[in-house]
Every structure is written in C-alpha cells, then in structure tokens.
Amino acid sequence: MISSFSKVDEYGFERPDDFDYKAYEAFMSRYMVILTRRSMRWNSILSQQSLPDGGTMKRFVRKGVPAQFRGKVWMMTSGANFLKSRQPNLYQDLISDTSHQNWDEIIQNDLNRTYPDNIYFVPSSDGKLNSLYNILRASARHNTSVGYCQGLNYVAGLLLIATKDEEQSFWLLTVLIRNILPSYYSSNMQGLITDIAVLGELVRSKSSKLDRLLKDLHLPWPILVTKWFICLYAEVLPVETVLRVWDCMFNEGSKIIFRVALTLIKLNETELLRCSDFGDMAELFKQITRSSSVLDCHQFMEAMFKLPGSLPSSKIDSLRIRFRQVNVDR
C-alpha cells in the first residue's frame, strides 16, 4: 500500500514487512498532537531554575518525555548525573584503557548481532557500532561484578539511539546495573530469577486461571519472559513504546518492569486463556508484544497505570525478599 511513512522509522529501524501502516498512520495523527503539546510543556519546565517536585515530575514523565530531551531528563531522574559528578573523567579514562580483557571478544562478536535491522548498526565507518563497543567495553571494566552479559548490547544500543551520546549511554547503563535493577546481569542472575518468580506470584494473585493454565502446559515463566526482563523490553516491544517505558523506569525504578508485563498479560488475557498448546502459548507470548495495542504507546502507557491495579513498592520489596529466600533454599 502507499503510505507517507518510510520503510525505516525515525530511529533507524527497518519496519517489518507485515507492518500495519494504516493503524500506525491513524495512531500518529493523534499522537503528533500530543507530542507537540508535551514538547511545549517540557520546554517550559526545563527552562525554569529548579525542577518541579516529585509528584509533578512523575505526572510529566508518565505522559512521555519528548525525544530531544530524553538524554538530559533520564540523566537527571535516574541518578546517573550524580554518579557522573563524582567521577567526571571516568568514561574518558575507561575508553583510553587499551588493556585486554576476556570480555572484549564476546562484545566484539555481539556487535554485528545487535539490531542488524537498524541502518545505524550495519558495519560501516560512520555507524554506531564503534560507540556501542566503547560503551560495553567501558561498562565491563567499571561494573566488574557483571562484566558483560548478553542483552546489555540491546539495552546500550537503544540508549545510544535515544540519547545520541556515547558517554550519557555509558552512565545510564551503569545506573541501571548498579542502582535501578537488582542484579539481573550478574553471573548467577539471582535478581532476574527472583523477579521472574515475583512476576509469577503477581500473575497468580491477579489472574489465577492463567497461572493454572501455564502450570498445566508445563510452561515455566522464565521461558516466556527472560528476554523481557534482560532486555528491559528493547527488541521486544515497538521502539517508541520501549522509550516511554524507560522514561518511567528511570524515574520510578524497576517496578515499572512488572507493570509492563502485567499489562501485556491483562490486555490479552482472554486470548491467552483460549490457548491449549505449549508451542502456541509460547508463540502467543511473542505476538502480544507486537500487537496494535502496544504500537499505540500512549494508550498502552495509560493502560499500564490502570489495568494492573495498585502495585506499591513495599509489596514488590517483600515479594523479592520472599522469593529470593526460596531460591537460596533451593
């Protein structure tokens, strides 16, 4: 069909062959109006002497940070600016360190496998692959408890696309690894395994039928959602939706990750419950991340703060303690 939209999106990703241009066009005509308004509002708060209070900030962030301010706002809200202010020369020191580490090869090997469908990530001299290599290599040297874990390439790659700034991407990756996420990328993935168990428990309490069905199908949660958690939905959800999720994650913390998962499940619960086959269910869990309901990021974000109901940090914290203990006992 003829469309005013190019085969490549504004972030450099080639749109898939089955991309629904019609639905996207309808969404964009609505969303452009919102973006323009948000842009004006953000312009005005960022030009003031001090930032608005936490409540106002949260409201603003949930409605979306305009693309041109993302790097700046993420650096402020996540605490990355604070980390950077304590070691302002760190990144330069790390990238000028030429010593060899074992991580270097595996990082190198993964570069060409990072967003091969993005025009900025094809091997060429002016692309972003060299910056991605620098960020991941610096992170492996600085965040030594993790080194390099596959999946970080996707996270760092999208940070680079969104911020267009190598050093900011490094600090945002560092603040995720060190402060925001509970050891997802460490050698035993303890934090990840715990969080997936926490999600399982949240689903059990909010949708007991689905919980039972998955048990009957012998489908454990890690099979379905490991990539969601490791990649923080990069390479899982449509790019604009991921960035809106990250707006909130950098401001509100890792509990946002559960909200996304619960919303995806709630939005598609009827269809999921109709599934009676292991393979079909695994496939359906992929399809629900690409449906038109996630492509409309604005609507999805609204659903995210309504559908799953209340999700206080204290509840997540106590579930994390409970399931961490279960893992240790096992």
Place this chain on the structure above:
Amino acid sequence: MSYAYLFKYIIIGDTGVGKSCLLLQFTDKRFQPVHDLTIGVEFGARMITIDGKQIKLQIWDTAGQEAFRSITRSYYRGAAGALLVYDITRRDTFNHLTTWLEDARQHSNSNMVIMLIGNKSDLESRREVKKEEGEAFAREHGLVFMETSAKTAANVEEAFINTAREIYEKIQEGVFDINNEANGIKLGPQHLPSNANTPSGGASASQGGACC
C-alpha cells in the same frame, strides 16, 4: 497436525557457534548470515517421519553465554535429545565441551541422547579443530558425532533426524518410559487408539491436551 510421538530436544553450546542457525536451517530450510542473539530460550518445531511414524520435534534453542546457564540448566531435564554444538573455527568452543557435557549429564535424565556437532564445516580454510578430534571426543564420551554447516545445510537434516532415530530405537528397546513426560517424550493423539505397548495403569493426566 497429528503425530505418534513428540520428542523434546535442547540445543546447547558456546555463544556464536551457530545454534540458532542450525535450528533455522532445520525448521525453515534457510540461512540467515546475521542472526539475532538468543536471549533466554527460543523454540522451533518440525515434523519428521521415522519407521513410517510421524514424529514432532520440539526444539529448545538456548542462550550460549555462561550467565544464562542458571536459567537454561533447568530445561535439560525433560529433554529426550540434546545437540551439543561447537564451532570448528574456534578452538575454545571445543575446549569448553567437557563443561557443557558435565552440566548436561548432571541435569538431564540419564537416557538423553546427545549428538556432538562440529558446526561451520563450510569454513575449511579457518578450521582450528580437526574432524578426528571431534570423533575422538565423541567416542570417549559415548556421543554420536557429525560435522555440519548451517550455511550450506550439509548434514543438518541428518543431525536432527539421526538423533530422533536413536531416541526411537531406545523407545523400541523399552529404555525410555514414555509415560513419564520428564523424559522428553510424549505420545501423540495418532498413537493412542491402536497402541498395545502402553503399560497398564498408564492413564497419565498429561495426555489430556493431546497436543504439543
């Protein structure tokens, strides 16, 4: 689609040896030179015929990096077959086989059929591991061995199908308890009506769905 048996396979081995490419070549008969990284687990399935019987292979393709083993390890149990893959152009992927094998043996059921695969046989000029070394390792550890190329498709069909044949023979010999799904084998709907081999009292609840 109807089938007599379902066999569950798992593909393991170091990152970048071509696990996902082998799977794609087997299920879709195509080669993707730049394949996305596998994070966690991906699935593939294909129907094959052995001894006139339809067999569905459900294949679990795993992430290769060591950190992911804390997750993928739990999937070994419940697999009837494993493809343990190394890259003939990277010596270190061959050197790590012992660790992979120990891990697999420790966490799987003892009858799991393991096929050792030296992949990327099309890259002869960059070969670092001789075919004889692969054969010797397989002999020493009681594995079946084959060199494959996911790119040219050489031996890819054979690797998956020969593994299935071994599993099938073990079933015929009565080695596998086919009513225990933890062995990675499931009777399909096609099998049930005329099957006289099902042990009595084997009214297993897991058959309810009669599906994948």
